[in-house]
Amino acid sequence: MSAELKRRKAVQEDVVAQYERMIEIREFEEQINGLFASGSIRGTTHLCLGQEALAVGLASVLRPTDIVSATYRGHGIALALGLSPEAVLGEIMGKTIGCCGGVGGSMHLSNMELGLLPTSAIIGGGMPVAAGAALSFQVRKTDDVAVAVFGDGATNIGAFHETLNLASIWNLPVVFICDNNVYGEYSRINLTTPLEDLHMRADSYKMPHFSLDGMEIAAVQKGITEAVNRARSGGGPTLIEAKTYRFAGHSRADQALYRPEGELEKWQKRDPIKLTEQSLVASGALNAEKIAKIKSDMKVTIEKVVATCQASPEPSLASMFQNIFTPAKAGR
Amino acid sequence: MGTTTPMRFRQAIVNALADEMRADSTVMLFGEDVAEAEGPFKTSEGLLTEFGPLRIRDTPISEMGFTGAAVGAAIMGMKPVVEIMFMEFLGVALDQLVTEAAKMRYLSNGMLSVPMVVRASVGSGLGFGCQHSQTLENWVAATPGLKVVCPSDAQAAYSLMRASIQDPDPVMILEPRILYAERGDVDTSLALPIGKARVLRKGSDITVVALGQMVNVARNAIEKSGLDVELIDLATVVPWDRETVLASVKKTGRLVVVEEAPKSGGWGSEIVAAATSELFSQLKGAPFRITTPDVPVPYSGVLEARFVPTADDVARQLTESLKSGTTPKSWWELEGLK
Numbered sequence A: 001m002s003a004e005l006k007r008r009k010a011v012q013e014d015v016v017a018q019y020e021r022m023i024e025i026r027e028f029e030e031q032i033n034g035l036f037a038s039g040s041i042r043g044t045t046h047l048c049l050g051q052e053a054l055a056v057g058l059a060s061v062l063r064p065t066d067i068v069s070a071t072y073r074g075h076g077i078a079l080a081l082g083l084s085p086e087a088v089l090g091e092i093m094g095k096t097i098g099c100c101g102g103v104g105g106s107m108h109l110s111n112m113e114l115g116l117l118p119t120s121a122i123i124g125g126g127m128p129v130a131a132g133a134a135l136s137f138q139v140r141k142t143d144d145v146a147v148a149v150f151g152d153g154a155t156n157i158g159a160f161h162e163t164l165n166l167a168s169i170w171n172l173p174v175v176f177i178c179d180n181n182v183y184g185e186y187s188r189i190n191l192t193t194p195l196e197d198l199h200m201r202a203d204s205y206k207m208p209h210f211s212l213d214g215m216e217i218a219a220v221q222k223g224i225t226e227a228v229n230r231a232r233s234g235g236g237p238t239l240i241e242a243k244t245y246r247f248a249g250h251s252r253a254d255q256a257l258y259r260p261e262g263e264l265e266k267w268q269k270r271d272p273i274k275l276t277e278q279s280l281v282a283s284g285a286l287n288a289e290k291i292a293k294i295k296s297d298m299k300v301t302i303e304k305v306v307a308t309c310q311a312s313p314e315p316s317l318a319s320m321f322q323n324i325f326t327p328a329k330a331g332r
Numbered sequence B: 001m002g003t004t005t006p007m008r009f010r011q012a013i014v015n016a017l018a019d020e021m022r023a024d025s026t027v028m029l030f031g032e033d034v035a036e037a038e039g040p041f042k043t044s045e046g047l048l049t050e051f052g053p054l055r056i057r058d059t060p061i062s063e064m065g066f067t068g069a070a071v072g073a074a075i076m077g078m079k080p081v082v083e084i085m086f087m088e089f090l091g092v093a094l095d096q097l098v099t100e101a102a103k104m105r106y107l108s109n110g111m112l113s114v115p116m117v118v119r120a121s122v123g124s125g126l127g128f129g130c131q132h133s134q135t136l137e138n139w140v141a142a143t144p145g146l147k148v149v150c151p152s153d154a155q156a157a158y159s160l161m162r163a164s165i166q167d168p169d170p171v172m173i174l175e176p177r178i179l180y181a182e183r184g185d186v187d188t189s190l191a192l193p194i195g196k197a198r199v200l201r202k203g204s205d206i207t208v209v210a211l212g213q214m215v216n217v218a219r220n221a222i223e224k225s226g227l228d229v230e231l232i233d234l235a236t237v238v239p240w241d242r243e244t245v246l247a248s249v250k251k252t253g254r255l256v257v258v259e260e261a262p263k264s265g266g267w268g269s270e271i272v273a274a275a276t277s278e279l280f281s282q283l284k285g286a287p288f289r290i291t292t293p294d295v296p297v298p299y300s301g302v303l304e305a306r307f308v309p310t311a312d313d314v315a316r317q318l319t320e321s322l323k324s325g326t327t328p329k330s331w332w333e334l335e336g337l338k
C-alpha cells in the first residue's frame, strides 16, 4: 500500500488520526500564510482555515475509489484525502516534489490513486465533471460515488443548475457538497444570493437536500454518509450544504476588512478543532497533554516539510512540454 | 497637446471610466466585487462613491447572466461596461458576447446597436497557473461584429477605454494584468481611435509589431540589440491597422511580431500573412513571429519566466535574423524541446 493510501486509511479508521489530520491542515495553512506573507512563494493562495472538519469528515467516509472534484480552496481536502504535505506544499512552491511536478500550483492539486481530480480554479468547473464520473459508475455498474465540493458563490453559476438538473434526471450517484463559508470573494452571501439556506435550491430539481454543521466533524460524517449511501445504493444525487466559515481572507492579498465586527470571533468560538478536542477529551480518547504533544509534534513535522520542499529541485524546462497530449500507444 | 499626469495603468482605467460616466449618464459598470470592494484589481476605485449603486453594481458569480444583461441593456440604449476578472471566466459567458452581442446588428437588419464593453484581465507572469494566465485574444478575434483592443501602457488604457465606451458596437478590452501597477504619463485630451496602431519608435532596420505586455518586452529588446527598429504597438487586434503596419514593413523590408499567445492560432499569423502576401517582392527577409510555445502557462516561476518571450531572447532573434537573413529558432527549438 502506498504511503498516500496509508494516510487515507488512517483517517478512515481512527478518530485521533482524524483530529491529527485537522491539526495538520491547520498548521499547514498557517505555514503557507507565512510563506506567502514573507514573499517566499509568488502567485496567490486560498486557505481553508476553519474548514478542516469538512475536509477530514469527507475523507473519512469516502473510499479511495470514489471520485472527488474540488476547488482552488483545496489544500485541506487534498491533505485529508491522503496527499502528502510534501506533494501539496511542493506544488504550491512550484517544485518537482509537488503532485503536478510544479506546473500546476496552489489551485491545482490532484492524485488519482486517492480519487482527487485536478482541482479547478473556475467557479463551477468541477461540478459537471463530477456528474460525468458518476455517469461512468452508473453505466459500469460499480457502487462508487462521485463528490463535487464547491462554494456558496458557485450556486449562482449556470454549471451548478445545469449539473443538478442533469444529475437528478439521470439519477446519478453523485453528492454535491456546497461549502457555505458565508463569503464569495469579498461579498457576503446575502449580497449576491436571495437565500442563505442554499441547499433549498435542490428543491427545483426534486433532489434530496439538507444542511449540516460543517464545524462539527461528527455531523459532517453523518450527513455525507447518508448521501453517499443513497448514491451507492442507486438512490441518486443529494445536495448537502455544509455551514462553515472562512477564517482567513479570500486569497493572499485579502485582509477581509468587509466582515461585520464580531462575526469572525463568533465563528471562532465554534472552531472545528476546538469542538473536536472537546469531544475527544470527553470520550477519553485525548487529554490536554496529548493534545499539546500532537500540536507541537505537528509544528516540527510541517517545518520539516517546508525544508524538504525548499530543497526540492525546480522543474526542468522540458516539464512544461509534457502531458499536453496522450502519447501514442506503441504499435499504433 | 494637453498636459500629462503620471498615473498607474489601473488608475488610468478608473479615470477613463469616471470621465465617461461623468460625460454620459447611460454609462454603467458591473462585475464581481467592482462596487463595494472597488474591483479585485482596484480598477473601479471611488466609482461607487461618485456614481452610486444604480450605475456601479456588484454581481453574483454569474458571468453568463451579467454579460448577457449588458447586451440587453446596450440594445435599449445604455452603455454598460462589464468586468470579467480573468479572461478565462469569459468561457462560461462566451455565447452572450460572440454569438448574441456580435450578431445583433446583423440579425436586426441594422436596427440594433450594442454599445457594450467587456473588460477582462489577461496574461502571464504573476504565478497564477494555467487557468488564470492566458491572453486569449484568439477566443474573440475571429468574431465579425466584435472589436478587440489591448492597451500596453497607461495612456493607451485611458484613451482606448474611452474610445471603447464611446464606440457604438461591442468592444472587448484585454487588460494585461501585469501592467496594472505600472506608471505612465497620461494626456487625458489625447484620443486613440480603435483600429489605429501606435508607432512608438521610428526605425529603418526591422518593423516589430507587439501587443499588450509584449510591447515593453520588445522595447527593452530593441534597446539591448542596438538595432534601428521601428516599434509598433498594434493596440487594436480587430480591426487591426493594416495601413500603419504595412507602410512600416514596406519601408524596412522586415517584419517581426512579438506575441504572448501560443504559437498556433495567434493574431500575429494574420499580420505576417498580410505582409507576406501584399508586400512579397519588397521583403528583405521572411517575416516571422516570436511567441510562447504551444503549452499551457506553467506555474513554476522559473518556467513561467522562460515561457514568455524575454527581452534577451527577442534581442537575440532580431540580431540573428538581420545577420543571417534566415528565421531564427525559438528558445525551445534551441533547447531541443517540443
Ligand SMILES: Cc1ncc(C[n+]2csc(CCOP(=O)(O)OP(=O)(O)O)c2C)c(N)n1
Residues within 6 Å of the ligand: A073, A121, A122, A123, A124, A150, A151, A152, A153, A154, A155, A179, A181, A183, A184, A185, A246, A250, B032, B061, B063, B085, B089, B092
Ligand atoms: C467563472 C469564475 N468566475 C469568477 C471567478 C473568480 N473567483 C474565484 S473564487 C471566487 C469566489 C467563490 O466563492 P465561493 O464559491 O463561495 O467559494 P469560496 O472561495 O468561498 O471557497 C471568485 C468569484 C472564478 N474563479 N471563476
Ligand SMILES: [Mg+2]
Residues within 6 Å of the ligand: A151, A152, A153, A179, A180, A181, A182, A183, A184, A185
Ligand atoms: Mg464561499
